[in-house]
Amino acid sequence: MNRRQREELMRKRKIATAVILMVIIIAAAGIIWGIVALVRHSRGGSDKPQHNSQVTQTAQSGQNETQAAGSVTQTMTADTVAHTTDDVTRVTPPADMTESSEGTAVPQETASVADVPPVTSAVTASAAHSEDENTDRTFTTSKGFTGYVKDGVTYIDGYLLVNKTYSLPSTYVPQNPDVPVTASWSTTSLDKDLMDAWRTMKQDADALGLNLVLSSGYRSYSTQVTLYNRYVAQDGKAAADTYSARAGYSEHQSGLCFDLNSIEDSFQYTDEGKWVNDNAYKYGFTIRFPKGKESYTGYQYESWHLRYVGKDLAQKLYNNGDWLSLEEYFGVTSEYKD
Numbered sequence: 001m002n003r004r005q006r007e008e009l010m011r012k013r014k015i016a017t018a019v020i021l022m023v024i025i026i027a028a029a030g031i032i033w034g035i036v037a038l039v040r041h042s043r044g045g046s047d048k049p050q051h052n053s054q055v056t057q058t059a060q061s062g063q064n065e066t067q068a069a070g071s072v073t074q075t076m077t078a079d080t081v082a083h084t085t086d087d088v089t090r091v092t093p094p095a096d097m098t099e100s101s102e103g104t105a106v107p108q109e110t111a112s113v114a115d116v117p118p119v120t121s122a123v124t125a126s127a128a129h130s131e132d133e134n135t136d137r138t139f140t141t142s143k144g145f146t147g148y149v150k151d152g153v154t155y156i157d158g159y160l161l162v163n164k165t166y167s168l169p170s171t172y173v174p175q176n177p178d179v180p181v182t183a184s185w186s187t188t189s190l191d192k193d194l195m196d197a198w199r200t201m202k203q204d205a206d207a208l209g210l211n212l213v214l215s216s217g218y219r220s221y222s223t224q225v226t227l228y229n230r231y232v233a234q235d236g237k238a239a240a241d242t243y244s245a246r247a248g249y250s251e252h253q254s255g256l257c258f259d260l261n262s263i264e265d266s267f268q269y270t271d272e273g274k275w276v277n278d279n280a281y282k283y284g285f286t287i288r289f290p291k292g293k294e295s296y297t298g299y300q301y302e303s304w305h306l307r308y309v310g311k312d313l314a315q316k317l318y319n320n321g322d323w324l325s326l327e328e329y330f331g332v333t334s335e336y337k338d
């Protein structure tokens with residue numbers, strides 16, 4: 001073997017060594033990534049139900065959304081089906097409660113960026129009617145909106161409201177579901193108007209090459225009991241209360257909201273998350289727990305949780321990109337009593 005041949009051999013050996021090293025590094029990175037993903041999934045986080053693996057499958061396939069309900073459905077009893085023709089997103093107040101609004105429920109133009117109330121004014125407003133939030137009654141919010149409670153359900157300016165102050169009865173199910181409620185967990189038994197708006201939004205997103213997936217929708221009272229208790233066992237009550245609702249206090253029980261895609265904080269940075277933040281209002285959806293509004297909503301920012309309110313209110317809440325929460329717009333609180 002001459003010198004040139006030796007050098008050639010050495011060069012080949014170096015290349016082979018480099019290739020082997022690269023393969024080892026890539027494999028190691030893959031393993032670390034896998035472990036990190038596993039740990040994150042087992043921690044849960046946010047308000048998502050714990051069928052992560054199934055939700056992920058759904059997100060990838062973009063279909064067969066009902067599959068994700070499987071694990072929960074098996075352990076829960078099906079709720080009764082409720083059929084009415086009411087538009088639950090904008091319910092006309094009962095005859096005995098219509099004095100001023102006459103059921104027209106015209107949104108008042110009082111809320112704007114300029115007069116966003118300090119948190120303290122909202123707190124004061126709640127103190128005035130905190131004795132029993134679930135008794136049938138009417139009240140006026142600190143922003144001058146008319147609220148009323150009927151059969152344990154609270155409506156402000158005609159819009160159903162669920163938060164830490166205003167709960168739903170344990171028996172409440174979506175009142176105008178697109179598909180009859182037969183399971184404790186469903187991405188189809190949501191409000192009809194919401195589903196129409198969702199299908200349009202999904203279609204427009206598809207046309208832009210964006211993949212939106214409805215990952216979590218209706219959840220029954222009993223489902224929320226299971227979820228919340230799991231989070232409390234995992235992170236403690238105080239922490240759980242910042243990202244998961246107690247049973248009866250979850251908007252998911254109303255059938256008027258859903259969670260998109262990964263149900264993770266990272267959603268806000270995806271093309272889908274950015275588009276949703278900028279366009280959801282055009283379809284009548286609002287970012288229910290906007291960034292920096294924890295003091296109003298009582299919850300961390302959730303880029304993936306959309307509430308259907310119709311286009312008029314959604315446009316107001318969008319507020320030219322500086323999302324307002326329902327609580328600050330209406331002038332109501334979101335605080336547990338204990």
Ligand SMILES: [Zn+2]
Pocket residue numbers: 047252258259305
């Ligand atoms: Zn949610």
